[in-house]
Amino acid sequence: MNPEGLGGPVLAILFAPLFLGLIQRAKAFFAGRTGPPLLQLYYDLGKLLRKSAVFSRTTTWVFGLGPVAGVAAVLAALTLLPQGGLPALFAFPGDFVLLLYLLGTARFLTMAAALDTGSSFEGMGASREAAFSALAEPVLLLCLAAAARVSGRTSLSGIVGGLTEADWQRGAPVLVLVGAAVLAVLLAENARIPVDDPSTHLELTMIHEAMVLDHGGPDLAMILWGAALKLWVMGALLVGLLLPVRTGILALDGGAFLLAMAVLAIVIGIVESTIARLRMNRVPQFLVGAGAFAVVAIALILR
Amino acid sequence: MLLGHPAESLRLPWSVPLASFSLEIDALSAFFLVAIFGLSALAAAYGGGAWRAGPGRRGAAAWLAFNLLVASMALVVAARNGILFLFAWEMMTLASWFLVTLHHDRDEARRAGRIYLIAAHIGTAFLLVFFLGLAGVAPTLDFGLSGAPAASTPAAGAFLGPSALFLLAVVGFGTKAGFMPLHMWLPEAHPAAPAHVSAVMSGVMIKMGIYGLLRMLPYLGPPPAWWGWLLIAIGLVSGILGVLYALAQHELKRLLAYHSIENIGIIAGGMGLGLLGTAYGTPFLAALGFSGALLHVWNHAMFKGLLFLGAGSVIHATGTGEIEHLGGLLRRMPWTGAAFLTGALAISGLPPLNGFVSEFLIYLGSFQAAAAAPGSMALAGMALIAGLALIGGLAAACFVKAFGIAFLGEPRSARASEARESGVLLRAPMAILAALCLAIGLMAPWLLPLLQPALPYGAAFPAPALAAGFGTATTILTRVTAVAGLFLLLVLAAVVLRRALLARRGVRRSGTWDCGYALPTPRMQYTASSFAQPILEVFAPLLGTRVSSLKPMGLFPDKASHATETPDSFRERVVAPIAAEVARRVAPFRRIQEGRVQVYVLYIALTLVAVLVYQFLVNP
Numbered sequence: 001m002n003p004e005g006l007g008g009p010v011l012a013i014l015f016a017p018l019f020l021g022l023i024q025r026a027k028a029f030f031a032g033r034t035g036p037p038l039l040q041l042y043y044d045l046g047k048l049l050r051k052s053a054v055f056s057r058t059t060t061w062v063f064g065l066g067p068v069a070g071v072a073a074v075l076a077a078l079t080l081l082p083q084g085g086l087p088a089l090f091a092f093p094g095d096f097v098l099l100l101y102l103l104g105t106a107r108f109l110t111m112a113a114a115l116d117t118g119s120s121f122e123g124m125g126a127s128r129e130a131a132f133s134a135l136a137e138p139v140l141l142l143c144l145a146a147a148a149r150v151s152g153r154t155s156l157s158g159i160v161g162g163l164t165e166a167d168w169q170r171g172a173p174v175l176v177l178v179g180a181a182v183l184a185v186l187l188a189e190n191a192r193i194p195v196d197d198p199s200t201h202l203e204l205t206m207i208h209e210a211m212v213l214d215h216g217g218p219d220l221a222m223i224l225w226g227a228a229l230k231l232w233v234m235g236a237l238l239v240g241l242l243l244p245v246r247t248g249i250l251a252l253d254g255g256a257f258l259l260a261m262a263v264l265a266i267v268i269g270i271v272e273s274t275i276a277r278l279r280m281n282r283v284p285q286f287l288v289g290a291g292a293f294a295v296v297a298i299a300l301i302l303r
Numbered sequence: 304m305l306l307g308h309p310a311e312s313l314r315l316p317w318s319v320p321l322a323s324f325s326l327e328i329d330a331l332s333a334f335f336l337v338a339i340f341g342l343s344a345l346a347a348a349y350g351g352g353a354w355r356a357g358p359g360r361r362g363a364a365a366w367l368a369f370n371l372l373v374a375s376m377a378l379v380v381a382a383r384n385g386i387l388f389l390f391a392w393e394m395m396t397l398a399s400w401f402l403v404t405l406h407h408d409r410d411e412a413r414r415a416g417r418i419y420l421i422a423a424h425i426g427t428a429f430l431l432v433f434f435l436g437l438a439g440v441a442p443t444l445d446f447g448l449s450g451a452p453a454a455s456t457p458a459a460g461a462f463l464g465p466s467a468l469f470l471l472a473v474v475g476f477g478t479k480a481g482f483m484p485l486h487m488w489l490p491e492a493h494p495a496a497p498a499h500v501s502a503v504m505s506g507v508m509i510k511m512g513i514y515g516l517l518r519m520l521p522y523l524g525p526p527p528a529w530w531g532w533l534l535i536a537i538g539l540v541s542g543i544l545g546v547l548y549a550l551a552q553h554e555l556k557r558l559l560a561y562h563s564i565e566n567i568g569i570i571a572g573g574m575g576l577g578l579l580g581t582a583y584g585t586p587f588l589a590a591l592g593f594s595g596a597l598l599h600v601w602n603h604a605m606f607k608g609l610l611f612l613g614a615g616s617v618i619h620a621t622g623t624g625e626i627e628h629l630g631g632l633l634r635r636m637p638w639t640g641a642a643f644l645t646g647a648l649a650i651s652g653l654p655p656l657n658g659f660v661s662e663f664l665i666y667l668g669s670f671q672a673a674a675a676a677p678g679s680m681a682l683a684g685m686a687l688i689a690g691l692a693l694i695g696g697l698a699a700a701c702f703v704k705a706f707g708i709a710f711l712g713e714p715r716s717a718r719a720s721e722a723r724e725s726g727v728l729l730r731a732p733m734a735i736l737a738a739l740c741l742a743i744g745l746m747a748p749w750l751l752p753l754l755q756p757a758l759p760y761g762a763a764f765p766a767p768a769l770a771a772g773f774g775t776a777t778t779i780l781t782r783v784t785a786v787a788g789l790f791l792l793l794v795l796a797a798v799v800l801r802r803a804l805l806a807r808r809g810v811r812r813s814g815t816w817d818c819g820y821a822l823p824t825p826r827m828q829y830t831a832s833s834f835a836q837p838i839l840e841v842f843a844p845l846l847g848t849r850v851s852s853l854k855p856m857g858l859f860p861d862k863a864s865h866a867t868e869t870p871d872s873f874r875e876r877v878v879a880p881i882a883a884e885v886a887r888r889v890a891p892f893r894r895i896q897e898g899r900v901q902v903y904v905l906y907i908a909l910t911l912v913a914v915l916v917y918q919f920l921v922n923p
Binding site: 049050051052053054055056057058059060062064067068069071072073075076079080090092093094095097098101102104105107108111112114115116117118119120122123124126127128130131132133134135136137138140141142145148149151152153154213214217218219222280281284298302 | 630631633634644647648651652653654659663666667669670671673674675678681682684685688689690691692693695696697699700702703704706707708711712713778779782783785786787789790793794796797798800801804805808809810811812813814815816825827828829833834835836837838840841
């Protein structure tokens with residue numbers, strides 16, 4: 001356990017809602033609008049936390065467990081994530097398996113909470129979430145395996161926190177492929193275009209938003225906050241893979257990391273503004289395509 | 304034994320040729336005995352509750368078969384003689400067969416019994432040859448008695464090489480364990496048996512196949528790498544297809560039976576990794592692979608036992624295991640529901656429960672291989688990583704479906720809406736197993752060192768290297784436990800916070816906001832078939848799901864229906880044609896079976912004469 005690793009989660013908690021704000025701004029810019037304030041999600045969260053809630057008579061305690069476990073799992077996952085110059089609170093070989101499976105626990109309980117309402121909209125959302133995440137998970141783990149092979153280490157601190165320029169010189173093509181695949185998984189897992197559309201609520205093509213239709217008040221606040229944190233976690237994974245700035249000076253490394261995160265937010269905004277959402281039955285192909293990238297990366301590195 | 308006590312053994316003469324009544328309990332036996340007795344005791348308590356009304360006249364016979372099953376499993380893991388082992392093995396098969404066909408007034412139970420009996424005996428036939436092959440190595444069929452010379456490397460005179468013996472063992476033991484494509488009997492037998500018998504059969508009896516492999520493989524000498532590859536391949540096929548078939552099932556116990564195949568696949572993958580580690584002389588990998596597999600044996604016994612008991616409780620209360628007819632049971636059966644949810648999370652391999660820990664060990668080994676090992680081993684690691692991840696995701700989808708459709712939402716049938724919670728004898732074993740699932744999930748670092756003495760091929764490595772491997776793995780698991788504990792604390796904190804926030808503003812109750820639709824009915828809820836559809840569509844070529852659908856027609860549609868059924872394509876496409884062909888070919892031999900005693904006496908006499916003639920002519 002590294003005590004200085006406490007900085008990472010704090011950083012994420014402070015900046016994750018801003019990350020979403022930046023995406024919104026980028027999208028608004030491309031649409032020719034002013035867009036909501038950068039801090040909009042903070043206002044939303046504050047307001048939702050003070051609201052009361054309406055629960056369906058069908059629901060049980062599982063309905064409440066979903067958002068609660070969702071936030072707790074992402075917060076626990078944050079302790080495993082090195083960010084910029086900040087080491088992870090807990091670092092050990094195979095820590096990313098725990099990180100991804102913690103997110104898996106959150107997803108399981110969110111889907112269960114959706115089914116708890118008995119609404120077929122939410123059942124539909126849960127069903128799609130289950131299908132697409134089952135395809136996305138192997139891609140992400142294969143990407144991490146390829147990156148682990150490049151760096152020769154098996155913990156996040158080695159893979160995303162410790163990739164050096166030398167590693168890049170040896171394995172640039174592999175890392176580029178891995179980066180592309182991780183970006184695809186990031187978009188799919190965080191309910192972004194081209195897999196899901198975060199800005200509509202009632203489309204039949206919805207995944208994540210459809211699952212949380214019945215949640216309100218503090219529950220919805222936890223879900224939104226958890227989703228923002230999850231996006232931050234995956235973004236930090238991607239940035240760690242692609243940004244080999246390791247000066248050892250905290251301010252410099254941290255600054256580069258935050259800058260890269262901002263760039264990533266704008267990239268996501270651009271992707272969302274320029275690509276249409278895929279038809280539902282195209283999404284598996286999108287994910288299998290990402291998987292093909294990962295397999296090619298592995299073929300390159302094992303050759 | 305697990306705490307380092309030396310092995311206890313007992314050897315008595317037995318008048319059967321090649322046999323002796325040799326028993327021994329060492330760490331590996333003790334490890335399996337804990338699972339056998341622990342789960343059987345809980346299942347028996349549950350059975351006491353479920354059979355209180357009595358399974359009719361056959362009550363005593365049913366208990367006799369149950370006790371015989373447990374005793375024979377204990378004998379299997381303690382036996383140290385080939386004949387005694389096979390004797391116990393056969394007793395185990397027959398005892399469980401009686402339990403599968405307990406309701407022999409039902410067609411499907413008779414059918415299941417027949418398939419089970421045939422499959423089990425094909426497996427036993429392979430084992431018979433396997434043990435005879437071993438006998439070519441050792442003068443008696445005793446094995447592994449401390450003091451007695453263990454058959455370490457097959458002698459040159461053996462009529463079967465170690466690789467042939469290995470294949471025989473994989474087929475023979477794999478049939479019991481449920482390796483694909485030898486799994487045919489599993490999805491038939493489990494749903495037919497009573498719930499607590501299914502729990503024992505799935506939780507521990509199929510693990511006897513795993514035990515057999517772990518016990519016997521070291522006698523075949525140092526393993527070549529392809530043994531590991533074969534087991535990994537079997538593991539991935541069983542794991543992925545097992546979970547896909549499970550996803551396509553809509554009957555609780557059948558679904559759980561396919562999940563047994565999936566979990567056996569995970570165990571086989573771990574064993575394959577362990578074999579590869581042994582073949583390449585990497586103690587850390589061998590330790591991770593084998594201990595992951597061993598720990599998963601325990602874990603699967605717990606959560607699968609729990610889930611079968613939960614399914615039994617549901618069937619007890621509602622009279623059906625068809626998920627599409629259930630719903631809203633968590634409200635009516637809070638204990639069963641909470642226990643089932645725990646089991647569902649555990650079997651999906653999610654932290655902080657026990658399923659995660661054993662899968663994590665196998666993952667860790669795979670990543671170690673993928674990151675640092677030479678080419679072919681790295682490839683094995685990558686294959687395992689991708690396979691485990693896919694299995695994990697699909698298993699989670701399957702159990703969200705099973706739990707969500709059966710226990711959440713509104714009841715889909717009258718029986719489900721009138722369900723009552725089961726009695727305390729049924730609830731207590733489930734509660735204990737659920738608590739164990741959580742406890743093992745959090746106590747793994749203290750449990751792992753216990754596995755070291757039970758490790759197969761442990762002698763192949765220098766003790767300090769192996770101990771160092773276990774030490775590293777234990778340290779890693781300590782951190783996993785720390786994060787899992789932190790997760791639980793955070794959940795608790797979030798629950799308290801949520802309570803406080805909601806208490807201030809209050810909560811109103813209303814109907815589900817079905818996007819403004821005011822008159823929802825339970826029939827409008829999402830169904831299990833719909834839930835699984837997106838995944839099954841992706842994997843459709845592998846599954847061969849049959850869809851029978853009546854689409855709504857015309858301006859005023861009156862009738863519409865949609866049903867899916869996924870039969871086992873191995874059974875339909877591979878085994879059934881072979882079986883039909885075999886039946887056709889052997890049909891002429893039926894004429895030998897006359898049915899008259901006199902004819903059989905004639906056969907005996909003719910055989911005797913033939914043997915005598917042979918003796919005089921060939922061997923004067």
